[in-house]
Amino acid sequence: MTFDAVFIHGAGRRGAAAWPGIGSDAGLFLSFEPGSSIAEQVDVLVAACSGRRPLLFAHSIGAVPAVLAATSGRIQVAALVLVEPALYDIVRGEPSIERHISAVTEARARATEGDLRGFWAILRPLMFGGPFDPDAWEMERPAAERWATTNVPWGHGVRRGMISGIPTLVVTGGWNDEYETIARALLEEGAEHRVIEGAQHRPQDLPGFAAIVAAFRQTTRVDAAR
CATH class of the missing domain: 3.40.50.1820 (Alpha/Beta hydrolase fold, catalytic domain)
Structure with missing residues (x-):
């Protein structure tokens, strides 16, 4: 091709x-x-x-x-x-960037500890907007499982320049x-x-x-x- x-x-x-x-x-x-x-x-x-x-x-x-x-x-x-x-990684130190990384890090830590629901309660509003809805949890659980293990976009060696x-x-x-x-x-x-x-x-x-x-x-x- x-x-x-x-x-x-x-x-x-x-x-x-x-x-x-x-x-x-x-x-x-x-x-x-x-x-x-x-x-x-x-x-x-x-x-x-x-x-x-x-x-x-x-x-x-x-x-x-x-x-x-x-x-x-x-x-x-x-x-x-x-x-x-x-x-x-090219904008580490910027407030909005550090807030995002901190929130995702906390959420992933909860997932690692087995608290997938706690992970989603943090990640869902951050990534998709709107609050965590307990009534929608079972429907959204597969998405939470996937996002709990997906790659994070920092720490891979991308640098300025x-x-x-x-x-x-x-x-x-x-x-x-x-x-x-x-x-x-x-x-x-x-x-x-x-x-x-x-x-x-x-x-x-x-x-x-x-x-x-x-x-x-x-x-x-x-x-x-x-």
Whole structure:
């Protein structure tokens, strides 16, 4: 298969389902194995891009293996499109970032101790909005079980300055200070930043996303670089 784009999902939807506004012929849609580590995901991504120089699209925590692979020296990429990238390590010390990491750390500790309900009481409002609802607990338990073991997006070796020299577009939804803080840090490293409001953590689902990507590809001459 010939492709000029690779699409990397976040912690929710997988494969092409994570990019419903993108045509199925737009590139390669990766789907990482459930439970795979970040290091394993980097290996999968490197193997998928072997012999290519693609434009990497990554959503949320998918930005972690994308940046690590793109800067590993094992592959070459034409550019990065990072959608609400969860690159928490580049903004450690920022209040909103530290509050989030502290809350998730406390929640995961409860899950480790066997208190899955206590874990969900902390994580659900933090990640999905709205208070914990005891009446919905049995219905939401499978989601709690999955989120209790999913990768956290910090502690994987992502550092400031890693994307320097790689044309990068950052797209955020303008709804969460954590992602806007990360975007500002990437802007300081030379990335472009665009905000598409209306879909919160999934701005790639909105019609304006395609036009922003097209303009980025034209100004950075991604296609000509292939």
